[in-house]
Amino acid sequence: MKKFFRIISYIKEYKAQMAWYSLFITLSIVFSLFSLGMLTPFLDLIFGKSSLSSLPVNAINASSIKDVIYGFLQNNIAKYGKSYALGWICLFIIVSIFLKNLFLYLSYYFLAPIRNEVTRKYSKLLYNKILALPIGYFTEQRKGDILSRSSNDIAELENSVVGALEGLIKEPLNIIGILLFLFFISFKLTLFVFVLLPIAGFVVGRIGRSLKKQTNKAQVKWGEILSQMEETLTGLRIIKGFNAEQKVKKQFYGLIDDIFGIKNRISYRRDLASPISEFLGVTILSGVLWFGGNLVLSGDILSPGSFITYVALFSQIINPAKALSQAVYNVNRGTATLDRLNEILEAPVTVNDIASPMQLNEFKDSITFENVGFSYQDDSILHNINLTVKKGKLVALVGSSGAGKSTLADLVPRFHDVGEGQLLIDGINIKNYSLHSLRKQISIVTQEPILFNDTIAANIALGKPEATEDEIIAAAKIANAYDFIIKKEGGFNSTIGDRGSKLSGGERQRLTIARAVLKNPPILILDEATSALDTESEKLVQDAINNMMQNRTSIVIAHRLSTIRHADEIILMQKGKIVERGNHETLLAQNGYYQKLIEMQEVK
Numbered sequence: 001m002k003k004f005f006r007i008i009s010y011i012k013e014y015k016a017q018m019a020w021y022s023l024f025i026t027l028s029i030v031f032s033l034f035s036l037g038m039l040t041p042f043l044d045l046i047f048g049k050s051s052l053s054s055l056p057v058n059a060i061n062a063s064s065i066k067d068v069i070y071g072f073l074q075n076n077i078a079k080y081g082k083s084y085a086l087g088w089i090c091l092f093i094i095v096s097i098f099l100k101n102l103f104l105y106l107s108y109y110f111l112a113p114i115r116n117e118v119t120r121k122y123s124k125l126l127y128n129k130i131l132a133l134p135i136g137y138f139t140e141q142r143k144g145d146i147l148s149r150s151s152n153d154i155a156e157l158e159n160s161v162v163g164a165l166e167g168l169i170k171e172p173l174n175i176i177g178i179l180l181f182l183f184f185i186s187f188k189l190t191l192f193v194f195v196l197l198p199i200a201g202f203v204v205g206r207i208g209r210s211l212k213k214q215t216n217k218a219q220v221k222w223g224e225i226l227s228q229m230e231e232t233l234t235g236l237r238i239i240k241g242f243n244a245e246q247k248v249k250k251q252f253y254g255l256i257d258d259i260f261g262i263k264n265r266i267s268y269r270r271d272l273a274s275p276i277s278e279f280l281g282v283t284i285l286s287g288v289l290w291f292g293g294n295l296v297l298s299g300d301i302l303s304p305g306s307f308i309t310y311v312a313l314f315s316q317i318i319n320p321a322k323a324l325s326q327a328v329y330n331v332n333r334g335t336a337t338l339d340r341l342n343e344i345l346e347a348p349v350t351v352n353d354i355a356s357p358m359q360l361n362e363f364k365d366s367i368t369f370e371n372v373g374f375s376y377q378d379d380s381i382l383h384n385i386n387l388t389v390k391k392g393k394l395v396a397l398v399g400s401s402g403a404g405k406s407t408l409a410d411l412v413p414r415f416h417d418v419g420e421g422q423l424l425i426d427g428i429n430i431k432n433y434s435l436h437s438l439r440k441q442i443s444i445v446t447q448e449p450i451l452f453n454d455t456i457a458a459n460i461a462l463g464k465p466e467a468t469e470d471e472i473i474a475a476a477k478i479a480n481a482y483d484f485i486i487k488k489e490g491g492f493n494s495t496i497g498d499r500g501s502k503l504s505g506g507e508r509q510r511l512t513i514a515r516a517v518l519k520n521p522p523i524l525i526l527d528e529a530t531s532a533l534d535t536e537s538e539k540l541v542q543d544a545i546n547n548m549m550q551n552r553t554s555i556v557i558a559h560r561l562s563t564i565r566h567a568d569e570i571i572l573m574q575k576g577k578i579v580e581r582g583n584h585e586t587l588l589a590q591n592g593y594y595q596k597l598i599e600m601q602e603v604k
Contacts, residue, residue, distance in 0.1 A: 014117060017110040024107035025170050028100050029177045035096035036316065037181065038089055040309040041073055111166060119158045122341060126150055129344055134351040135415040136376055144227025149344060152222050153337045160334035167327025174320040178313055185310045186302050189292050193284065193314070218266060221259040228252055288314055351417050357434035363441050363522040363553065365426045366390045367412060373420030374407060381407050382576045385421070391522070394554045396564035398597065399573035405557045408573070409525050412555065413442045443516035445545075447528040449508035451500035456485055457492040459500075459511055463519035471518060479514035480544040481507070506540055513544045524554040561601055570594070 069092075076085040126149065138146070182190045232239065232248060239248055292310060295302040302310075372385040382404050389395045397405040410416055411423055414435060422429050430438055443463070451459050460475055461467045467475075472492060476482040484507055488494040500508040516524065526545060542563055558564045565584045572580035572587070572594050580592050587594040 014114050017114055021107050021110040021114070022169065022173075024103045024110065026173055028103035028107060029174050031096045031100040031103065033177055033181050033313070035093050035100065036313050037309065038093050038096070039312055040305045041069060041089060107170075115158070115166075119154055122157060123150075123154055125345055126154070126341060129347070132349050133344075133347060134349070135410065137347060139376070142224070142227040144224065144230050146344075147226045147230070148222045149340055153340050156337045157334060157341070160330040160337060167323050167330070171320040171324040171327065175317055175324070178317050178320075181313055182310060185306050185313070186292070186295065189288065189295060189302070189310065192291050193288060218259055218262045221255060221262060225252070225255050225259065228255065285311070285314060351414050351435070353434050354431060358428065358432050360425065360433040360437040360441055363391060363425065367523070367553070368424040368427075369408075369421070370424065371421035372411070372418050372423060374411065374416060375419050376416075380576065385578060387571060387578065389553060389555060391553050392551065393568040394549060394556065394564075394566070396556045396558055396567040396570045397573060398558055398561065398564070398570060398594070403573040404576040405573055406527055409527060409555050409557055412523070412525060413439050413444065441521050442523045442525060443519045443521045444525045445509075445512050445516050445527065449500060449505070449512045451496055451508055451511060453495065453498050455490075455493050455495055456488070456511065459496065460514045460518055462515055467518055475514045475518035478517045478544065478547045479510045480540045480547075481510040481514050484510075509541050510544055513541065513548055517548050522552055524549060524552050526554065526556045528557050528559055561598060
């Protein structure tokens with residue numbers, strides 16, 4: 001329940017609405033009870049009970065209200081007859097029911113924004129945390145599981161815990177109001193009820209203890225299902241090309257069958273709450289009929305009219321009790337959902353600004369790696385890296401896959417933080433700069449073009465939303481993208497589809513270059529930007545890259561050594577270490593590993 005009350009902390013700003021909700025739901029309950037309470041004078045009148053009396057009212061309480069009503073009815077009977085008084089009773093009931101439903105609607109009116117506020121805030125918190133977490137966090141996470149927590153878990157939060165807000169406020173008030181009325185009618189009979197209610201509560205509580213565990217299993221399975229669905233959509237061409245439809249279908253069917261079994265078990269336990277509550281309620285009601293009936297038969301302890309009213313009121317406890325037990329079940333399900341959401345929300349943000357960071361407004365001199373080491377969990381990736389990239393120079397990182405090239409480049413924009421040594425820009429540790437100002441000085445072009453399902457112009461202007469049309473066009477021309485863009489039916493306003501699916505590989509890559517150009521940073525990081533392209537596209541992209549790198553400091557990761565022959569310094573890496581360094585001619589003269597790479601690629 002602690003996690004449930006944590007949700008309440010997110011709606012502090014809605015104190016006024018919560019107060020209005022509590023007031024209106026209380027008034028709704030009062031008028032509901034009043035309408036049922038009118039059964040007593042109705043039955044007494046119908047059965048000729050002579051207890052209707054007019055007594056002086058000395059204080060305002062439940063008893064005095066009853067005396068006022070009875071006195072009013074007695075006066076009308078004396079003047080106009082019983083039929084006239086019966087009409088007043090019916091009118092009281094109609095007005096009471098109208099007011100009950102009016103206040104019930106008003107309570108829902110003030111509850112709705114409170115319910116929605118929790119899911120709104122959790123959705124924003126989760127999205128903000130995803131943006132704040134370091135890149136390394138997601139290397140160990142399944143994308144489908146993250147999507148499941150962002151969609152299914154948020155929906156489950158609303159359906160379970162947030163839905164229980166109403167049940168845990170309204171139903172206890174309803175039950176308390178009915179019990180107070182029952183005490184007023186018969187203190188002895190209500191004490192008898194209090195002996196039976198804890199037994200029912202114990203039985204219902206024992207049934208639902210395993211709900212949380214089962215719900216957590218279901219949410220994990222949904223994450224696996226979304227992961228496979230995402231992988232299937234991404235790799236559909238390969239699945240069909242390798243005739244792997246039956247294999248992936250079997251995997252998907254297995255996951256669906258697993259979650260089917262889990263959700264069935266959840267439903268069995270959840271759905272048991274309502275019939276068990278109703279059965280226990282009717283059992284207790286039968287006990288009330290037996291005990292109360294004896295009180296009526298014993299004499300003047302309880303009148304028949306009061307007893308029938310008591311039974312009618314007590315029967316109204318069954319539905320609130322069922323709703324309350326369902327709310328408790330929902331909280332058990334919802335806390336499992338909260339646990340999954342909190343795994344992300346409480347994950348440590350290892351890359352963050354210090355208390356009072358400096359602003360990197362201008363890159364002046366150099367980027368320096370001093371004895372830099374980096375490990376991810378227990379896997380050591382970089383060892384004792386010493387490297388200086390002077391302003392305006394081009395440094396190329398080469399080596400086999402897994403050598404640590406991309407990790408080394410990722411340290412510059414602080415996608416990861418160094419584990420050993422330090423990384424300096426203009427002689428100052430980059431941890432002392434604000435992340436925003438640091439990344440403002442850097443543009444990145446990756447091997448896989450990362451584009452968004454938006455217009456061409458919006459994708460180019462991602463890093464500079466305020467860019468003018470002329471600036472966007474100029475960036476596209478530098479990136480050799482202008483010619484193919486204007487041939488599109490919508491020009492710069494053409495949408496490019498999911499991940500740029502409406503464009504060729506070369507066109508997508510040139511858009512990412514245009515995006516980097518428009519940002520106009522002093523530092524460029526190019527991660528194998530041409531390795532996945534055909535020869536013609538590679539030439540166009542490489543020309544665009546050469547245009548972009550003019551008068552900029554560039555760190556280039558390359559597999560095709562022909563693209564970095566003119567680099568100021570080539571850094572050859574193996575197993576996280578620098579094994580050779582120098583320009584193209586110097587490395588050829590060493591006749592080492594770089595020479596072997598050249599020979600393998602037949603570059604002379």
